Amino acid sequence: MKKAEHIVTQIAPRTWCISEYGLVNAFVAEGDDFAALIDATCGIGDLGETVRKITDKPVVILLTHNHFDHNGGIYRFPGAKVYMHPADADLLEKMHAMSPGGTYNGLRHFYIRTRGPVRCPDIPVQELLDLIPQPQPDPAFDWTAANHGDRVDLGGRVLQAIHTPGHTDGGICWLDSESRILFSGDTVNNSIILMRQPANGTKLIKQYHDTVEKLWAMEKDYDMLAIGHDGTLISKAIVKDYLDLTAGLLDGTIVGEYRETGFRKGDVAELGLAQLWYQCDA
Numbered sequence: 001m002k003k004a005e006h007i008v009t010q011i012a013p014r015t016w017c018i019s020e021y022g023l024v025n026a027f028v029a030e031g032d033d034f035a036a037l038i039d040a041t042c043g044i045g046d047l048g049e050t051v052r053k054i055t056d057k058p059v060v061i062l063l064t065h066n067h068f069d070h071n072g073g074i075y076r077f078p079g080a081k082v083y084m085h086p087a088d089a090d091l092l093e094k095m096h097a098m099s100p101g102g103t104y105n106g107l108r109h110f111y112i113r114t115r116g117p118v119r120c121p122d123i124p125v126q127e128l129l130d131l132i133p134q135p136q137p138d139p140a141f142d143w144t145a146a147n148h149g150d151r152v153d154l155g156g157r158v159l160q161a162i163h164t165p166g167h168t169d170g171g172i173c174w175l176d177s178e179s180r181i182l183f184s185g186d187t188v189n190n191s192i193i194l195m196r197q198p199a200n201g202t203k204l205i206k207q208y209h210d211t212v213e214k215l216w217a218m219e220k221d222y223d224m225l226a227i228g229h230d231g232t233l234i235s236k237a238i239v240k241d242y243l244d245l246t247a248g249l250l251d252g253t254i255v256g257e258y259r260e261t262g263f264r265k266g267d268v269a270e271l272g273l274a275q276l277w278y279q280c281d282a
């Protein structure tokens with residue numbers, strides 16, 4: 001059995017991936033003056049200590065989106081500036097409302113019990129549950145708006161916000177011209193979720209299609225994607241696969257199927273590297 005610890009991997013000069021026990025990734029991009037923490041995991045274990053081992057620069061947090069498994073460790077960085085797209089602002093309350101017991105720790109429990117056995121089967125679930133912070137820290141945080149095109153200057157290194165709605169309304173991919181990495185969160189990775197729409201409407205699929213079209217139009221600006229789950233760096237070719245997949249779903253040349261996996265269920269379709277849960281129930 002493996003012991004639960006944050007796994008740090010350097011993926012480029014001044015750039016690291018922090019895997020929170022295989023459940024979710026955060027990334028550190030260090031500039032001359034500040035270090036950007038791109039996403040903040042679900043907040044089990046001490047993310048602050050892990051980041052301090054990587055860099056002694058003051059931390060600014062750049063969220064790819066406002067889901068609990070990406071913002072849950074913000075409490076470890078009191079006073080740090082947090083950048084987020086305003087369209088995701090109300091998600092924090094929605095997350096609370098859907099959580100078992102109405103608490104953030106309820107979400108953490110649920111997440112570990114469902115994702116743990118699939119994403120990190122070598123770590124006993126109880127060991128992960130023991131890392132949930134007690135008493136529960138206040139999950140609320142102050143934030144600064146990051147809109148499309150906004151730049152965050154770390155000193156000698158700038159990250160740019162690309163608004164990429166679909167998985168959430170306020171999704172952002174952060175473009176780093178130094179490493180030529182696009183930090184794509186849950187907007188583009190190996191398995192993307194779009195929530196099921198009333199009457200199986202295609203609004204989200206269209207929105208997501210526009211998003212990947214926008215990302216593919218700027219593919220000369222990046223080489224690799226740094227992703228939120230299930231891996232670290234992947235080829236940008238997957239963006240084109242999502243573009244073709246969403247085009248096919250919209251014009252009817254691709255038809256998916258209903259499927260239930262370990263913790264996911266809904267209508268799913270695949271093309272090349274891309275897997276899209278385009279009417280996802282859970």
Ligand SMILES: [Zn+2]
Nearest residue numbers: 065067167186
């Ligand atoms: Zn998400």
